[in-house]
Amino acid sequence: MNIVVTEDLTKIYHTGMKKGGVTALDGVSIAIEQPEIFGLLGPNGAGKTTLFKTLLGVTQVTSGYATIAGLPPDNPVSRKRVGYLPENHRFPNHLTGQGLLELTGRMYSMSRSDINTRSKMLLNLVGMSRWSDARITKYSKGMQQRIGLAQALMPDPEILFLDEPTDGVDPVGKTEIRQVMMKIRDEGKSIILNSHLLSEVESVADRVAILSHGKLIKIGSVEELTTRESQYEIEAEFGNKLFDIPEEVGKKISLAMDRLVVQLTDEKKINWIIDQLRLKKIEIRSVKPIKITLEQSFIETLGDKKAGQI
Numbered sequence: 001m002n003i004v005v006t007e008d009l010t011k012i013y014h015t016g017m018k019k020g021g022v023t024a025l026d027g028v029s030i031a032i033e034q035p036e037i038f039g040l041l042g043p044n045g046a047g048k049t050t051l052f053k054t055l056l057g058v059t060q061v062t063s064g065y066a067t068i069a070g071l072p073p074d075n076p077v078s079r080k081r082v083g084y085l086p087e088n089h090r091f092p093n094h095l096t097g098q099g100l101l102e103l104t105g106r107m108y109s110m111s112r113s114d115i116n117t118r119s120k121m122l123l124n125l126v127g128m129s130r131w132s133d134a135r136i137t138k139y140s141k142g143m144q145q146r147i148g149l150a151q152a153l154m155p156d157p158e159i160l161f162l163d164e165p166t167d168g169v170d171p172v173g174k175t176e177i178r179q180v181m182m183k184i185r186d187e188g189k190s191i192i193l194n195s196h197l198l199s200e201v202e203s204v205a206d207r208v209a210i211l212s213h214g215k216l217i218k219i220g221s222v223e224e225l226t227t228r229e230s231q232y233e234i235e236a237e238f239g240n241k242l243f244d245i246p247e248e249v250g251k252k253i254s255l256a257m258d259r260l261v262v263q264l265t266d267e268k269k270i271n272w273i274i275d276q277l278r279l280k281k282i283e284i285r286s287v288k289p290i291k292i293t294l295e296q297s298f299i300e301t302l303g304d305k306k307a308g309q310i
């Protein structure tokens, strides 16, 4: 099931500063599954926050549409299905962790007994039960983010929007927040994660989308984005045996220490390579697709985009 759908979503801000306005989203079509952790990536000004605001029903679209559980984002029923942890949030200083969850529950018109059960469960989920009676001002950045996650989860949303949830959090805190995100996903919910920390997105997300200048330029699983298309590393006992690759199959990128890296014209051509190695009695030790980090993939994707524009 798709909890969030956008179809040809376009948002143009008219501020009078630029003739024709600023196109923040340009024909974006995505579908978020349930459950999944979906990473939303893009350089500054790519349109990530605008997409969040559209899905939260606080910004009107120029054209196209978006739905949350089949309803428009500004529909009161769909709003109840959404939890949100904004970037750089500040909770009222006088509140305790427990107090914040109670206030949130009352804002969602939850009953007293629902507020009690749910806040207890969530404090436990985010590992904050011990500090529930301490004031938020005393919390570390990591604890503030964890209590922020708990308040975003108070209405039992089906989809959670997290804007830079680990910004300013130390490595231990980051790991804890990552574990909470995975627990939430394992309970059947979806998360849209907006983060500039690509290594973190790589370790937690199921799928990723890359936005640039308001356009969706890549979407796929983390596995797909971190595998170089049709590139393989073959470990075999080449010794001083000659091994040539015809142009229609691909080209050698490097061959050193019995490790051959090839760029194939097509994924299936790996079979040709294996057959040839066998024919030449070159013993194969391993054949692996070339892996790259999400950060490399992101930089290469944006680089290709720029090259394509010239």
Ligand SMILES: Nc1ncnc2c1ncn2[C@@H]1O[C@H](COP(=O)(O)OP(=O)(O)OP(=O)(O)O)[C@@H](O)[C@H]1O
Binding pocket: 013, 014, 015, 022, 023, 024, 042, 043, 044, 045, 046, 047, 048, 049, 050, 051
């Ligand atoms: N309220 C607004 N009025 C006019 N232009 C806006 C408004 N909000 C955003 N923009 C413009 O829309 C484009 C997309 O901005 P947005 O804030 O969505 O990007 P972002 O991907 O969230 O960037 P960042 O990584 O810096 O947070 C930018 O060119 C920005 O200047």
Ligand SMILES: [Mg+2]
Binding pocket: 048, 049, 050
């Ligand atoms: Mg932003």
